[in-house]
Amino acid sequence: MPTLRRLADGLTGLSAIIGSAGLLLEAVIILVDVVGRAFGKPLFGSQDLVTMTMVFVVFGGMAICDRRGGHIAIDVFERGFPAGFNRFIDIASALLGAIIFAMIAWTIVESAKLSVMLNLSTNLLNLPKAWFQWALSGFALVTAFGMALRAVEFAAGRGDVRPRGDRA
Amino acid sequence: MSASSIGLAGIVILLVLLMIRIPVAFAMFVVGYFGIAALNGYNAANSTLASETFTLASSPELVVIPLFILMGNVASVTGMSRRLYDAAYAVIGQVRGGLASATVIGCGGFAALSGSSVAAALTMGKVALAEMERFDYDPRLSTGVVAAGGTLGILIPPSTGFVIYAILTDQSIGRLFLAGVLPGILLLMLFVAAITLLCWIKPQFGPAGPSTSVADKALALIGAAPIVGVIVVTIGGIYGGLFSPVEAAAVGAGLVIALGFIASGLGLADLWQATKDSIITTATVMLILIAAHLLNPFLALSHIPQVVGEAITGLGLSTYGVLAIILAVYLVLGCFLEGFAMMVLTLPIFFPIITTLGIDPIWFGVLVVLTLEMGLISPPVGLNVFIVKSVARTVPLSAIFAGVLPFWFTMLVALVILISFPQISLFLPNTMIN
Numbered sequence: 001m002p003t004l005r006r007l008a009d010g011l012t013g014l015s016a017i018i019g020s021a022g023l024l025l026e027a028v029i030i031l032v033d034v035v036g037r038a039f040g041k042p043l044f045g046s047q048d049l050v051t052m053t054m055v056f057v058v059f060g061g062m063a064i065c066d067r068r069g070g071h072i073a074i075d076v077f078e079r080g081f082p083a084g085f086n087r088f089i090d091i092a093s094a095l096l097g098a099i100i101f102a103m104i105a106w107t108i109v110e111s112a113k114l115s116v117m118l119n120l121s122t123n124l125l126n127l128p129k130a131w132f133q134w135a136l137s138g139f140a141l142v143t144a145f146g147m148a149l150r151a152v153e154f155a156a157g158r159g160d161v162r163p164r165g166d167r168a
Numbered sequence: 169m170s171a172s173s174i175g176l177a178g179i180v181i182l183l184v185l186l187m188i189r190i191p192v193a194f195a196m197f198v199v200g201y202f203g204i205a206a207l208n209g210y211n212a213a214n215s216t217l218a219s220e221t222f223t224l225a226s227s228p229e230l231v232v233i234p235l236f237i238l239m240g241n242v243a244s245v246t247g248m249s250r251r252l253y254d255a256a257y258a259v260i261g262q263v264r265g266g267l268a269s270a271t272v273i274g275c276g277g278f279a280a281l282s283g284s285s286v287a288a289a290l291t292m293g294k295v296a297l298a299e300m301e302r303f304d305y306d307p308r309l310s311t312g313v314v315a316a317g318g319t320l321g322i323l324i325p326p327s328t329g330f331v332i333y334a335i336l337t338d339q340s341i342g343r344l345f346l347a348g349v350l351p352g353i354l355l356l357m358l359f360v361a362a363i364t365l366l367c368w369i370k371p372q373f374g375p376a377g378p379s380t381s382v383a384d385k386a387l388a389l390i391g392a393a394p395i396v397g398v399i400v401v402t403i404g405g406i407y408g409g410l411f412s413p414v415e416a417a418a419v420g421a422g423l424v425i426a427l428g429f430i431a432s433g434l435g436l437a438d439l440w441q442a443t444k445d446s447i448i449t450t451a452t453v454m455l456i457l458i459a460a461h462l463l464n465p466f467l468a469l470s471h472i473p474q475v476v477g478e479a480i481t482g483l484g485l486s487t488y489g490v491l492a493i494i495l496a497v498y499l500v501l502g503c504f505l506e507g508f509a510m511m512v513l514t515l516p517i518f519f520p521i522i523t524t525l526g527i528d529p530i531w532f533g534v535l536v537v538l539t540l541e542m543g544l545i546s547p548p549v550g551l552n553v554f555i556v557k558s559v560a561r562t563v564p565l566s567a568i569f570a571g572v573l574p575f576w577f578t579m580l581v582a583l584v585i586l587i588s589f590p591q592i593s594l595f596l597p598n599t600m601i602n
Contacts, residue, residue: 019447020440023234027425030231030418034411050414051226057234058225058454061447070452071191072509078189089189096194103201107218133222 001153008149011142012063019060019139022053029053048122055132059139063146066097069162087154094151101144105137112137171207175470178203182463182513192509193455200462207469213462220461224454228414229334229341234450235417236326239402240282241442242424243395246432249291251391252277257299258380258388265367265374267303268313269360271296275317276356277392279324280399281424285544289318289552293559306373307563309366312571314559315552316359316579319541322507324352325403326417328453329537332508335457336464336515339529341413342406343597347530349403350592351538355582362578394431398423407600453508460512467516477521487525491532491587494518495539502543507551511540534593535586542579545572 033046043049065071073093078086112133114120120129150162169177178199185195205213224230243249253274260266260273271292278288293314300310322329325345334341367374380388402420405411411419428434467473480490497518501510515536522532544552547569557565586592 016444016447020443023238023443023447023450026231027235027238027418027421030235030415031422034415034419047228050231051228054227054231054234055222055225057447058450061451062455064444065448065451065455068448070448071193071455072452073189073191074186074505074509075189077187081188086189093190093194096190096198100194100197103217104221107214108222110214111218111222132226136222136225 001156004149005153008142008146009067012067012146015060015062015139015142016064017060019057019064022056022060026050026053026057045122045125048125048127052122052127052132055136056139059136059143062101062139063143066143066147066150067162071097091151091154094147094154098144098148098151101140101147105140105144108133108137108140171470172472172475174203174206175467175472175475178466178470179472186505186509192512193459196456196459196463196512200459200464200466203466204462204469207466216462216465221458224458224461227335230331230454230457231414232326232341232417233328233331233453234446235414235421236282236328236331237449238443238446239326239417239421239424240278240287241446242421242428242434242439243278243281244287244291245438245442246424246428246434248281248395248424248427248432249274249278250295251388252395253292253295255388255392257377258385261377262379264371264376265309265363267296267300267305267377268309268363268367268374271300271310271313272317272320272356272359272363275314276320276324276352277395277399279320279322279352280326280403281395281420282321282326285319285321285541285552286555288321289314289555290559292317293556297556297560300374303377304375306370306571307560308567308571309363309373310571311556311560311563311568312573312575313359313363315545315550315556315568315572316575318552318555319544319579320352320356322544323348323355323534323537323541325349325406326413326420327537329508329511329540330533332453332457332511333515333533333536336460336512337519337529337533339533340597343530344533345403345406345413346596346600347534347593348537349407349596351534351582351586354585354592355538355579358578358582359575362574366574394427398427407596409600456508456512460516463513464516473517473520476517477524480521481524487527488587490521490525491527491535494521495535495583495587498536498539499542499546502539503546505543507540507543510543511536528590528594530597531586531590531593535583538579538583538586542576542583545576 029046029049033043036042112130115130115133121127182195182199201213201217204216253270256270256273260269275288275292278291282288296314297310325348327348330344330348331341334344398420401423402416405416405419406413425439544550553568553572556568
């Protein structure tokens, strides 16, 4: 289990690094485009670069968002439920999240197959759409893995790995 | 089973899942996915899931969200928000209740740098609460003012609330940002008026602070000038048609980072942490949006919006009567639901009614966002109240809720004014953007 936890945390950290780098890159691309436009030389294909980088920003952050307990839940009634029920809900939420992200990964891979078949690409730079769909699926799988492991750890009585006070 | 019955069952299941603490995005995802599957089959559900997920994750308009969040996070890390407060403090701190008013103005300034109410309450809470405690401010006023002032974050642009509204209702982000400017300033002024009135009736609530010299005032104002400059460039850039909202967000983030490096000792590690925090917040928002784009087609397929719309219009009320009912529902829901989740859950039902009645969607957006703000300080789940509690640990929660009450009523007054005078919301977008 500790090996799996290290693997999950390592993959989560790597996803976060890619997502964070993507966000900074996005800002730079837009700034270069805006400044270039002021001098009559906008960055060719900046829209393609920005929108495709957004995939890394959004899904690169999903695993760490779960790891930090970033998903919003309504906990008004929590204190009214028995502790065992709340524990069950924590495990069920993590499992449900894992299934959801696995489904996202699967449906996007299926969609990527279509993109390859139809040779779909971005408008200006002709970047193959499937590359980014595979990347999205990869990030979704990392998130699903982290959530599934969290559910197993919780069920095995190892407690919640998310920081106290931040849990959804 | 009819489509409407399936829709109704879906809503009941959704509410049960939310009540038992299943994360909002997951609950919406489950109901949306299986609802579409029940009405149109699993192929349709899978296809909607794949297309909506990738479309939203690569949406050019939504790039504005992580960039404005980054701008706010960097401004917070570098202490730029403190300088806004210091400037307001130097100018009006010496009058009765002046520190509280300075806090509200500081919140308004920070709101123009960040789209998040929580960030505004947390940042200004750290800065202002200790100062007000030092000058014997009543804890009810000091905590109430931070919690309420923080809510300006989602009304004054850039606002995450407006971006989400725009995406859900297919409206222009730029127009909504402009629509929020005057109502934001109006609310800020009403907050200051409420503080003044409160401290006039009960002088012990907010004693006058120390007077500052002209040189101190000038120094504090000069210190805040670069941050004000960033706000003017970003929001003014959208206003003047120089930038799109996405470009303004990138320019704002770039300027704040540059200012941080040059003048505020921003290190690479701080920037990296702020960026990482930004992608976490972005992931939270985006997953809910993706789930909403699964739930919305399900609700549309089940004809629930039409059924609710017909029920409300069947009451024979005037347009303002229907609007009042919808806003009253938002005020009640705001006591129990997180504001963002509330908007995502209710707009698919209410928005078609609004458009059918010919109500301006931009104006309605401002009213909805203001009611969301009220939800942020409404018991029992007012998020900003808990944020302030995390900073002011010795102040009882009941005292903070008592402190926000005058501001809640002030917001209600603002809501009535904005309903009575739609021009306040619509003047800027109608004159600046066609």
